[in-house]
Amino acid sequence: QSALTQPASVSGSLGQSITISCTGSASDVRGYNYVSWYQKHPGKAPKLIIYDVRKRPSGVSDRFSGSKSGYTASLTISGLQAEDEADYYCCSYTSVGLFYVLFGGGTKVTVL
Amino acid sequence: DVQLLESGGGRVKPGESLRLSCAASGFAFSSYNMNWVRQTPGKGLEWVSSISSGGNYVFYRDSVRGRFTISRDDAKMSLYLQMDNVRAEDAAMYFCASDKAGSVRTFDSWGLGTVVTVSS
Numbered sequence: 001q002s003a004l005t006q007p008a009s010v011s012g013s014l015g016q017s018i019t020i021s022c023t024g025s026a027s028d029v030r031g032y033n034y035v036s037w038y039q040k041h042p043g044k045a046p047k048l049i050i051y052d053v054r055k056r057p058s059g060v061s062d063r064f065s066g067s068k069s070g071y072t073a074s075l076t077i078s079g080l081q082a083e084d085e086a087d088y089y090c091c092s093y094t095s096v097g098l099f100y101v102l103f104g105g106g107t108k109v110t111v112l
Numbered sequence: 113d114v115q116l117l118e119s120g121g122g123r124v125k126p127g128e129s130l131r132l133s134c135a136a137s138g139f140a141f142s143s144y145n146m147n148w149v150r151q152t153p154g155k156g157l158e159w160v161s162s163i164s165s166g167g168n169y170v171f172y173r174d175s176v177r178g179r180f181t182i183s184r185d186d187a188k189m190s191l192y193l194q195m196d197n198v199r200a201e202d203a204a205m206y207f208c209a210s211d212k213a214g215s216v217r218t219f220d221s222w223g224l225g226t227v228v229t230v231s232s
Contacts, residue, residue: 003156032216034215034216034217034218036215036218038157038219040151044224045207045222045223045224045225046149046157046207046209046219046222047222048212048218048219048220048221048222051215051218052215055215057212057220087156089156089157091159091217091218091219093216093217098172098174098177099159099173100147100159100162100171100173100217101159101217102159103156103157103158103159105156106155106156106157
């Protein structure tokens with residue numbers, strides 16, 4: 001089964017807002033509200049920043065928000081900061097076969 | 113604080129075996145589903161395997177099913193991944209991750225990872 005589709009890169013200036021899309025299918029993103037987003041800095045552990053489409057774990061900045069419309073989930077980072085430069089991955093529950101979850105290919109966020 | 117510490121990575125030749133371990137602390141390990149996720153060099157995250165709390169249910173991605181075995185020892189608060197007949201495409205950083213309580217198939221806490229290199 002193919003991975004979820006994310007743009008390879010997104011960039012924005014300090015203080016701006018950016019949105020990363022994550023497109024799937026009826027068997028994953030559209031069918032279930034179990035989309036999560038992870039932030040990954042080089043050499044560090046991935047960090048959960050959004051789960052169940054739009055929920056934020058305790059301690060995660062409210063500059064991060066999630067949403068979903070049809071086959072596409074989105075992560076918005078508002079008030080972009082230098083420390084937001086990282087790779088971001090979406091992930092979704094899938095009902096296809098024996099797959100457990102599907103990850104997106106990842107999006108590199110660059111802060112200009 | 114939740115801590116997950118992976119170990120056991122190293123360099124192996126194709127066809128050889130390796131056993132990864134993940135030592136957990138700071139949470140009720142036995143109550144949580146646990147997972148292995150890998151990141152291949154220059155590529156993204158890829159789910160590998162999951163085990164339910166109690167160990168009754170296990171899941172594998174197609175490419176590792178029949179070669180990898182996930183297990184857990186709740187008394188030792190440890191998760192394992194036995195990797196047999198390793199292939200070049202298994203080379204990656206392997207992370208263990210705990211499920212998030214109250215959600216479904218959400219990876220809450222992660223370790224720093226252990227590197228598996230496959231080279232003849």
